[in-house]
Each structure stands twice: as structure tokens, then as C-alpha cells.
């Protein structure tokens with residue numbers, strides 16, 4: 001399998017190089033040159049498989065030419081062996097139509113672990129025995145940071161610099177990052193910044209050719225294709241349990257950077273019968289505006305109790321626009337340059353119509369988020385986190401036919417957002433025992449102004465030139 005950039009002018013790469021590269025040299029994002037297609041029989045054959053076996057079957061076409069089936073199985077066994085639930089990502093029924101897919105049983109209690117546990121092992125495999133060293137730079141609104149740090153702490157050949165917006169992540173999220181004291185881990189709290197500012201800085205560092213090659217930059221955000229590839233698996237895993245390929249299944253996805261829901265789009269492109277992908281946003285609703293009215297214009301980021309979705313520039317939307325626009329890299333590059341200059345863009349007719357065929361969208365405000373948390377608790381004794389609640393609120397009012405199962409992705413453990421959960425439900429979720437002492441651990445991080453100069457100087461001081 002080879003990978004091509006959405007902006008059409010970067011070299012194509014194989015799976016190893018695309019994993020280590022992150023952003024493409026032309027500023028675009030990598031995608032497979034073509035989508036592998038599964039037949040109805042191949043999808044039916046996934047029934048009853050373990051999560052690891054499903055992961056191997058779904059991801060094998062994407063790693064072809066780089067990893068053997070046995071290698072992939074070995075990596076998946078290690079990655080998912082660290083999850084605290086035997087099913088890895090269990091399905092929980094809420095009512096006759098609604099289900100939760102619990103993606104938060106990994107080491108850092110959010111869906112990010114599903115991809116980042118594997119990505120950490122892929123980095124190790126690709127770097128061991130080579131003289132190559134990489135500098136991972138990442139931006140986080142809370143969950144990617146902790147999952148990446150857990151996956152990469154102490155690994156040889158990798159330095160990690162993780163940028164989070166100061167004061168805009170929950171205390172548990174911050175401590176999950178800043179209490180990991182390892183020589184290769186560097187946490188940076190950006191002053192007066194949003195996640196979008198942090199993400200823009202990361203992209204600016206990649207686009208600075210001199211800096212990027214001097215420090216061999218690499219990415220763990222969902223701009224890295226391998227992140228999305230690993231997330232495609234759970235759409236297959238859930239859908240076959242609920243009747244696919246005979247019965248289409250819908251998914252409601254709490255969305256920020258459009259990575260998780262783009263993985264659902266990939267699953268549909270591969271042949272999984274997906275009835276609908278509901279893009280659920282909080283009041284930071286650029287994606288809802290884009291999908292419902294074609295208006296992709298950046299608003300001011302408003303802090304909310306679902307901080308991981310406080311995003312107004314959604315990186316992976318570019319991948320969708322590229323695929324829906326006929327994979328014309330030059331046209332997409334032009335469209336993205338317009339957005340970068342004006343902070344606004346209109347979707348083309350082809351992009352709007354293509355998206356409407358599969359995606360729905362909804363914007364869920366604070367009251368409806370709290371109502372969804374209360375409903376899950378009162379109707380089925382499920383304590384859910386604010387991000388999951390946004391997905392569930394959108395799922396319940398999407399108006400899908402009653403015979404279509406609707407799976408809301410439960411993206412984080414409620415204990416990561418204890419205050420918001422307690423306010424809505426009166427229940428204070430306890431931290432799982434393995435991180436029960438998190439609030440007592442020593443923290444270490446740097447506070448920096450959110451400028452390119454300050455951040456690159458800090459990294460240059462601490463990362464070795466490659």
C-alpha cells in the first residue's frame with residue numbers, strides 16, 4: 001500500500017514512512033492511494049472474532065509491503081493486551097435502539113489509547129536497530145497528550161514535546177500528562193492559547209523545512225494516518241456484532257478534529273454498511289455548520305465541559321474534502337490556501353452532496369449535554385462523560401428508523417471529567433485503582449507563551465539535532 005498527500009505534491013510513501021512522517025511535505029495529510037474493499041463474505045467472516053483478530057483482518061491491507069500478518073498480530077496482541085476489559089471495546093445497550101461502544105478501557109481512559117498504544121509499538125519497531133531518531137511534536141486538548149505520553153515514555157529514539165492550552169484541560173487530563181516523569185517526555189502548557197493555537201503551531205513547525213528536517217519531526221496527532229487506521233477497526237467490530245453485513249448500523253461520534261468520524265468514513269469506503277455517521281459537536285460547531293450549510297468558517301473557541309472537543313479547525317476534514325472532491329490535490333491545495341488566508345471557506349457542491357449521502361450533524365449545547373448524562377444514568381444506570389453525552393444527545397434526536405441500531409462512541413471514561421459528571425448526575429465517578437493516586441503525584445511541565453519562537457527555542461534546547 002502506498003500513501004498520497006491531499007495536496008498532491010509530496011512524494012508518495014509506504015506504510016513505514018507515512019507512520020514516521022506525520023504531515024506531508026506539501027502541508028497536506030496522507031491517505032491510502034486507494035481504499036481496500038471488503039466483500040460481504042469477508043465482513044461476515046469477522047463475526048465472532050476477537051478484537052485482535054478483527055484488528056489484524058481490517059488493518060492488513062493498509063500495512064501491506066511493510067508488515068507481515070504475523071508481525072501485525074504480534075503488535076496488536078501487545079497493544080490491546082493493556083486494555084482493562086476482555087472485549088477491549090465492549091458494547092453496552094441503553095435501549096432498544098441505542099448502544100454505547102466503550103472505547104475508554106485503555107491505560108489513559110480515552111479512545112486515543114486504541115490507536116496510540118499501537119502507534120507507540122510501531123514507532124519502536126520502525127526505529128529499533130536504525131540510527132534514525134525522531135522528535136514527536138503534538139498538540140492536545142487533553143486526551144491525545146496523555147495517550148501518546150503513555151505509549152512513548154521511555155522509548156528509545158523518540159523525544160516527545162506535547163503542547164496543551166494552559167487551563168483548558170481537566171485536572172485529571174493535565175496530571176495524566178504532567179506526572180509522567182521520563183527523560184524523553186516534555187510537556188508544554190501554552191499561555192493564553194486554545195487547542196487550535198497549539199495545533200497551528202505544530203503545523204507551522206512541520207511546514208518549516210529547516211526545523212522539521214533538523215529535528216526529524218514526527219506526529220502523534222490524527223494527522224498521522226496510522227492513528228486513523230487503528231480507529232477503523234472498532235467500527236467493523238461493533239457493526240458485525242449488531243448485524244452487519246446484513247443490517248446497516250449508524251454511529252454517533254463526538255467530534256472535534258474529525259479523526260474518529262473520518263475513521264468511520266474509511267470503514268464505509270471499505271464496504272461496511274454504515275447507515276449514517278452523525279457528527280456531534282459541542283458549541284464549537286464549525287463541523288456542524290460545514291455539513292449542514294457548507295460553511296466552514298473558523299469561530300472563536302469557547303471553553304466547555306467537553307474540553308477535548310473545543311476545536312474550531314478540524315484537521316481531518318481536509319481528508320474528507322479531498323476524497324469527496326475527486327482526489328484533486330491541486331484544487332484542494334488551492335481551497336485550503338484560501339481557508340488559511342481568510343479563515344473561511346465554502347464547500348463545493350460535490351463536497352456537500354458527497355458528505356450529505358453519509359453524514360448527519362448536530363450541535364449540542366450545555367443543557368442538552370447534561371440531559372443526556374442524566375438520561376443515561378436514569379434509564380440504564382450508565383455514568384457517561386460529557387463528550388459521550390454530546391454523541392448520545394445527537395444520536396437520540398437523529399430520527400433514524402427504529403430498526404437501525406445507533407452506536408454512540410463512548411470516547412472517555414467519566415472519571416476524567418468528574419466535576420461535570422457530578423454536576424449533571426450527582427454521581428462522582430471514581431478514578432480506576434491503577435491511577436487512584438494521580439492527584440498526589442509530582443507534576444512537571446513548562447509554561448510558555450504560545451509563539452512559534454518561544455516553542456521552537458524550547459524544543460531546540462532539549463531535542464538533539466538528528
Ligand SMILES: Cc1ncc(COP(=O)(O)O)c(C=O)c1O
Pocket residue numbers: 110111142143144222254255256257258259260261308309387388411412
Ligand atoms: C474524549 C474525546 N471525545 C471526542 C474527541 C473528538 O475526536 P476527534 O478529534 O477525533 O473528532 C476527542 C478528541 O479528539 C476526545 O478526546
Ligand SMILES: N[C@@H](CCOP(=O)(O)O)C(=O)O
Pocket residue numbers: 139140141142143144145195220221222223256257259308309315
Ligand atoms: N481531542 C484531542 C485533540 C487532538 O486530536 P487528535 O485526534 O488530532 O490527536 C485531544 O484530546 O488531544
